[in-house]
Amino acid sequence: MSRVYNFSAGPATLPEPVLQQAAEEMLDWRGTGMSVMEMSHRGKAFVSIAEQAEADLRELLQVPDNYRVLFLQGGATAQFSAVPLNLLGDAGSVDYVNTGSWSKKAIAEARKYTAVNVVAEGGSGDPMSIPPQSEWQRDPDAAYLHYCANETITGVEFPEIPHSGDVPLVSDMSSTFLSRPLDVSRFGVIYAGAQKNFGPAGLTVVIVRDDLLGRASETVPAIWDYRRQAESDSMLNTPATYSWYIAGLVFQWLKREGGLRAMAERNKRKADKLYAAIDGSSLYRNPVDPAARSWMNVPFVLADDQLDGTFLSEAADAGLQTLKGHRSVGGMRASIYNAMPESGVDALIDFMADFERRHG
Amino acid sequence: MSRVYNFSAGPATLPEPVLQQAAEEMLDWRGTGMSVMEMSHRGKAFVSIAEQAEADLRELLQVPDNYRVLFLQGGATAQFSAVPLNLLGDAGSVDYVNTGSWSKKAIAEARKYTAVNVVAEGGSGDPMSIPPQSEWQRDPDAAYLHYCANETITGVEFPEIPHSGDVPLVSDMSSTFLSRPLDVSRFGVIYAGAQKNFGPAGLTVVIVRDDLLGRASETVPAIWDYRRQAESDSMLNTPATYSWYIAGLVFQWLKREGGLRAMAERNKRKADKLYAAIDGSSLYRNPVDPAARSWMNVPFVLADDQLDGTFLSEAADAGLQTLKGHRSVGGMRASIYNAMPESGVDALIDFMADFERRHG
Numbered sequence: 133m134s135r136v137y138n139f140s141a142g143p144a145t146l147p148e149p150v151l152q153q154a155a156e157e158m159l160d161w162r163g164t165g166m167s168v169m170e171m172s173h174r175g176k177a178f179v180s181i182a183e184q185a186e187a188d189l190r191e192l193l194q195v196p197d198n199y200r201v202l203f204l205q206g207g208a209t210a211q212f213s214a215v216p217l218n219l220l221g222d223a224g225s226v227d228y229v230n231t232g233s234w235s236k237k238a239i240a241e242a243r244k245y246t247a248v249n250v251v252a253e254g255g256s257g258d259p260m261s262i263p264p265q266s267e268w269q270r271d272p273d274a275a276y277l278h279y280c281a282n283e284t285i286t287g288v289e290f291p292e293i294p295h296s297g298d299v300p301l302v303s304d305m306s307s308t309f310l311s312r313p314l315d316v317s318r319f320g321v322i323y324a325g326a327q328k329n330f331g332p333a334g335l336t337v338v339i340v341r342d343d344l345l346g347r348a349s350e351t352v353p354a355i356w357d358y359r360r361q362a363e364s365d366s367m368l369n370t371p372a373t374y375s376w377y378i379a380g381l382v383f384q385w386l387k388r389e390g391g392l393r394a395m396a397e398r399n400k401r402k403a404d405k406l407y408a409a410i411d412g413s414s415l416y417r418n419p420v421d422p423a424a425r426s427w428m429n430v431p432f433v434l435a436d437d438q439l440d441g442t443f444l445s446e447a448a449d450a451g452l453q454t455l456k457g458h459r460s461v462g463g464m465r466a467s468i469y470n471a472m473p474e475s476g477v478d479a480l481i482d483f484m485a486d487f488e489r490r491h492g
Numbered sequence: 493m494s495r496v497y498n499f500s501a502g503p504a505t506l507p508e509p510v511l512q513q514a515a516e517e518m519l520d521w522r523g524t525g526m527s528v529m530e531m532s533h534r535g536k537a538f539v540s541i542a543e544q545a546e547a548d549l550r551e552l553l554q555v556p557d558n559y560r561v562l563f564l565q566g567g568a569t570a571q572f573s574a575v576p577l578n579l580l581g582d583a584g585s586v587d588y589v590n591t592g593s594w595s596k597k598a599i600a601e602a603r604k605y606t607a608v609n610v611v612a613e614g615g616s617g618d619p620m621s622i623p624p625q626s627e628w629q630r631d632p633d634a635a636y637l638h639y640c641a642n643e644t645i646t647g648v649e650f651p652e653i654p655h656s657g658d659v660p661l662v663s664d665m666s667s668t669f670l671s672r673p674l675d676v677s678r679f680g681v682i683y684a685g686a687q688k689n690f691g692p693a694g695l696t697v698v699i700v701r702d703d704l705l706g707r708a709s710e711t712v713p714a715i716w717d718y719r720r721q722a723e724s725d726s727m728l729n730t731p732a733t734y735s736w737y738i739a740g741l742v743f744q745w746l747k748r749e750g751g752l753r754a755m756a757e758r759n760k761r762k763a764d765k766l767y768a769a770i771d772g773s774s775l776y777r778n779p780v781d782p783a784a785r786s787w788m789n790v791p792f793v794l795a796d797d798q799l800d801g802t803f804l805s806e807a808a809d810a811g812l813q814t815l816k817g818h819r820s821v822g823g824m825r826a827s828i829y830n831a832m833p834e835s836g837v838d839a840l841i842d843f844m845a846d847f848e849r850r851h852g
Contacts, residue, residue, distance in 0.1 A: 134525050138530055140530065152518075155515045155518035158514055159508065159512065160494070165813070166495070166813070169503060205694055208729075209729035333533065333731065334731075353572075355569050355573075369569035370567055370687055371694075372732065374692045375692075375732070454535065
C-alpha cells in the first residue's frame with residue numbers, strides 16, 4: 133500500500149491513524165461483535181460514541197453551554213435552506229455577504245423564503261478581496277447576517293469574525309471549521325459539512341445558540357428543525373451514524389495532536405510557506421488579496437495555462453493528487469486541511485520548484 | 493473477533509464480506525493511494541464507484557429506462573417532505589394510506605404543504621391488518637397515493653402492490669427494499685433509507701419516473717429537487733460518498749448471492765420458520781394478521797411481559813443482539829433483513845424454544 137498526498141477540496145484527506153483505527157474496528161467495535169455501521173443509533177454503544185464525539189468537539193472549540201451541537205445530514209447546501217427556515221421568524225429580510233460561489237448558493241436558497249439584502253460584494257476582481265466592514269450596507273432589522281468564512285473554490289477567507297451587533301451572526305464554516313480556535317460566542321449559528329476538515333461526506337455539524345431555537349417556520353422539514361433536533365439529540369430520525377463515528381475519531385486525533393491551537397500554528401506555517409513559494413515564483417500566481425488568503429484552500433494559476441495538463445499529470449506521477457482547480461475557475465488548487473501533513477506541503481513546494489525549473 | 497447475530501431494525505446487520513472488503517480497502521482503494529472516504533466525488537475513481545452501484549441496482553431491480561435513480565441524504569424522513577414538495581404540482585391534495593407509525597410521520601410532514609386525505613386506516617387492532625383496497629376512499633384527483641410498504645415497528649407489510657390507476661403511486665420501502673423482486677413500473681416514486689437493507693445510515697435511494705420530474709414547488713430545497721438532482725447525477729452537492737460505496741458493495745454481494753429472486757426465497761423461508769415457531773408456542777405471540785406479516789421485521793410479545801428483561805439478557809449472552817421491540821410498542825422484534833443469515837434465524841428459534849422450556 134502506498135498512500136498519496138491528496139489535495140482534494142472535499143471529500144478530502146483524513147488522518148491516517150483515523151483510517152487505520154476505522155479499518156481495525158470495522159467488523160467488531162470493541163468487543164460488541166458488530167461494526168459501528170450496524171449499530172442501532174439508540175443502543176448504548178452508539179450513544180456512547182455520539183456523546184463522546186460531541187464532548188470532544190465541545191472541548192476542542194470551547195463551545196459555551198448555551199449552544200447546542202447538532203449532527204445532521206445534507207451538507208452545507210441543506211443548511212442554505214435550513215438557516216432561513218429556522219431563523220427568519222417575523223423578520224422581513226436577511227443580510228448576506230457575497231464573497232464567492234458558496235455565498236451565491238446560500239443567497240439563492242435564502243431567496244426562496246425571504247428577501248435577501250446583499251450587504252457587500254467581494255471575492256471578485258484581481259486580486260480578489262473582501263470589502264471592509266465599514267462599507268457594508270447592513271439592515272439592523274435583518275433576521276441574521278450570513279457569511280461564508282472561507283470560499284473553498286477561490287480561497288478567499290475572512291481573516292477576522294465580522295461584527296454583527298445584536299443581529300445573530302451565521303457562518304458557513306465548512307472548509308475552515310476546526311482549522312484554528314474560534315470564539316463561538318460571537319455567533320448565532322455555525323455550520324460545516326464534515327467532508328472538508330473532519331470526516332466523510334454526509335455529516336454536517338450545526339452549532340446553534342439556545343435562544344434561536346423555536347423560531348422555525350411551520351413548513352420547515354422535520355429533520356431541519358433545529359429545536360426538534362436539539363430536543364432529540366440529533367436523532368429525530370436515524371443520523372449518519374458511521375460518519376458521526378469517523379468525525380469522533382478525527383476529534384480524538386485533533387486532541388492528541390495538541391488541539392486547535394497546535395492546528396492553527398501548523399496550518400499557518402503550511403499556508404505561509406506555500407504562498408511564499410507561489411509569490412516567489414514567476415510561473416505560479418495566487419489571485420487573492422494577501423489579507424484574505426485562505427489557510428485551507430490555495431488556488432494558483434500557471435503563467436502559461438498550456439502547461440496545466442502537464443503539471444497535473446507530472447504531479448500525479450509524483451504522488452501529489454487532486455490538484456486541479458474547480459471547474460468554474462480553472463487552474464490549480466491545493467487544499468491543505470488539518471489532515472494534510474506538513475511533509476505533503478513540502479513535497480508540493482519541491483515539485484512546483486522542480487517543475488518551474490524544467491518548464492518555466 | 494466474535495461476530496454476533498444482530499437483529500437491529502436499523503442501522504442493521506451488513507454482509508460480513510462487505511465489511512471485510514471495506515476494511516481491506518480503507519486506506520487504499522485499488523491502488524489509488526486513498527480511501528473512498530477521501531476521494532473527490534467528481535474524480536474518476538469515485539464516479540466509477542457511483543456508476544457501478546447504480547448499474548448494479550438497476551440490474552437487481554430491473555429498473556425501467558424511464559426511471560431515474562437518485563442517491564440522496566436525509567433518510568426516509570427527508571422524503572416525507574420531499575415527496576409533496578416535488579409532486580404536488582397544481583393538485584389540491586394527496587392520498588395516504590395509514591398503516592402505522594411511519595405512515596403517520598409521512599402524513600404529518602405532507603400536511604405542512606397540502607391537504608392530506610387518509611384513504612384507509614390500518615395497522616391497529618388485534619391482529620393488526622391492512623384494510624382491503626376495495627374499502628379505500630381514494631380521490632381520483634390526488635397528486636399521488638402514498639403508502640408505507642413495510643411498517644418497521646409493527647411488522648405490518650403489504651403483501652401486494654396497491655393499484656392506483658392513473659394516480660402516481662409512491663412508496664416508502666425503507667425496510668423491505670431489495671427483499672424480493674419488485675415491479676418498479678407500477679410506481680411513480682420509490683424511496684428507501686439504506687440503513688435497513690443495503691448500507692449505512694445517511695443514504696437514501698429515490699427511484700422516480702421521468703415524467704414526474706420538474707413539478708417541484710419553488711420553495712423546494714435545492715438538494716431535494718428531484719429534477720435538479722437527476723440532472724446532476726445526484727451530485728448537486730457532495731453526496732454521501734462512502735455510504736454510496738458501501739451500498740455498491742452490498743449490491744455486488746446481492747448479485748453474487750443470486751439476486752432478488754434468491755433473496756426472496758431465502759427471506760420467505762427465514763420468515764416462515766420464525767412465524768411458525770412463534771405460532772407453535774404458548775409463550776410467544778405475533779400480533780399481525782398472517783396476510784400482512786412482514787418478511788423483514790418480526791415483532792413478538794411474551795405471554796408474561798415480566799420475562800422480557802430475562803429474555804433479552806439471556807439472548808444477548810447467547811450472541812443474539814438488539815431484539816428489544818421499539819419503545820412505542822414494547823415486546824421483542826427480530827429484524828431479519830437480507831444480511832441476516834439463515835443460521836441466525838435458526839439460532840434465534842433454538843434459543844426461543846429453549847427459553848420457553850425453562851421459563852414457559
